[in-house]
Amino acid sequence: MPESNATMDKIVSLAKRRGFVFQSSEIYGGQAGAWDYGPLGVELKNRIARFWWKEMTQLHDDIVGIDAAILMHPRVWEASGHVENFTDPLVDCKKCKQRFRADQIDPEKLARKECPDCGGELTDTRKFNLMFKTNIGPVDDGSGLIYLRPETAQGIYVNFRNIVQSNRMKIPFGIAQVGKAFRNEIVTKNFIFRTCEFEQMEMQYFVKPGDDEKYFEYWREQRWAYYAKLGVHMDKLRWHRHGPDELAHYAKDAYDIEYEFPMGFKELEGVHNRTNYDLSRHQQFSGKDLQYIDQDNGNERYIPYIIETSAGLTRQLLMVLCDAYEEQKVADKGNDDDFRTVLHIHPSLAPVTVAVLPLMKKDGLAELAQDIRQELKEEYSTDYDQSGAIGRRYRRHDEIGTPYCVTIDYQTKEDNTVTVRDRDSMAQDRIHTTALPEYLRSKIKSYKRV
DSSP, X not given: OOOOSOOXXXXXXXXXXXXXXXXXXXXXXXXXXXXXXXXXXXXXXXXXHHHHHIIIIISOTTEEEXXXXXXXXXXXXXXXXXXXXOEEEEEEBTTTOOEEEXXXXXXXXXXXXXXXXXXXXXXXXXXXXXXXXEEOSSOOSSTTXXXXXXXXXXXXXXXXXXXXXXXXXXXXXXXXXXXXXXXXXXXXXXXXXXXXXXXXXXXXXXXXXXXXXXXXXXXXXXXXXXXXXXXXXXXXXEEEEOOTTTSOTTOSEEEEEEEEEXXXXXXXXXXXXXXXXXXXXXHHXXXXXXXXXXXXXXXXXXXXXXXXXXXEHHHHHHHHHHHHEEEEEOOOSSSGGGEEEEEOOOTTTOSOSEEEEESOSTTTHHHHHHHHHHHHTTXXXXXXXXXXXXHHHHHHHHHHTOOXXXXXXXXXXHHSEEEEEXXXXXXXXXXXXXXXXXXXXXXXXXXXXX
């Protein structure tokens, strides 16, 4: 029997085979650190982003959204400390020419300057800034230096005053954003886990100094509960608290939520107490007053503290694929049909919610199926599949995580009922077509992974 646990090789293979993720520029040999999201991948990615956005903005009355520009004034990154501090320690092997982050090499080997791959001699450690530089304007003489943003948070901070004034926000409140970020990583690896171009889902929560520890714990609870709503295995998640040597220069306290990927526990998202560092620096560098005026407390003025929740969208997509993947023995016939590969993706996230399958192409069943699909597609992401035996079609949709398959057969012509097959349990219910939308709504709302 095949092992039921996901491996990175299996995830990569499925992702390419079924149109979730492709190597960027593959026909030219590929571009390291960059990936393209295919028809199913972009649907899954967008659904995760919408799930997060609803969680942050729709379900929290005190959080609003923003979409800041990728290109920002270079002084933003001086104020934030990225120009000076956003570096990784870099070493090269003189023998095999491999490049490594020094902080990810065994300390004893690093002390001996010994390559972890071939045992050759390593160069001295040097700092490597992770920001991508480019030029804006017609002349590339250095005067148009600009950076691709390495995080989305600074776009929130520089708009703090605009949002307070335009939306009459009162502390405590938050600003959420989903957007692209770019980091010139020394080493890109583990598929889409560490890449040069990625997407972040960040929320910055502004609080009164002194209230920061209370809200820090509040947001730790909120972010942990979010993953339970996603339907992932909670026993594969853990907290990692940053020690004194790990804390960023702006942080008072920091925790990571880590998930047990096939390559071990890795960071999914960070919850950070950033104090008033960011707004204080932007006030200093811009010369603009970024203090909050508390009109409900005698016009008290202060620079707010910030509690940050920062999650990687593409890392969450990888987590969903790894967590949902299973190989199951479903029969004992001594052939390939004994097993199925299934993705137990939450129905709210699945790229295809409902597959509509006519039992046969003939006798008007295909036309009936198309009519039913038209009725469902306003509310759900649907797919129509009439190719091959019905069992093979079920298997194809199991592999991409489609939670429900609706089969139209000859009985449908007699009494207007259809068979609805549940992906996880493989159980089938006979439902009247008029009751189908409400049936699916109820199943999705009450979904619990088997």
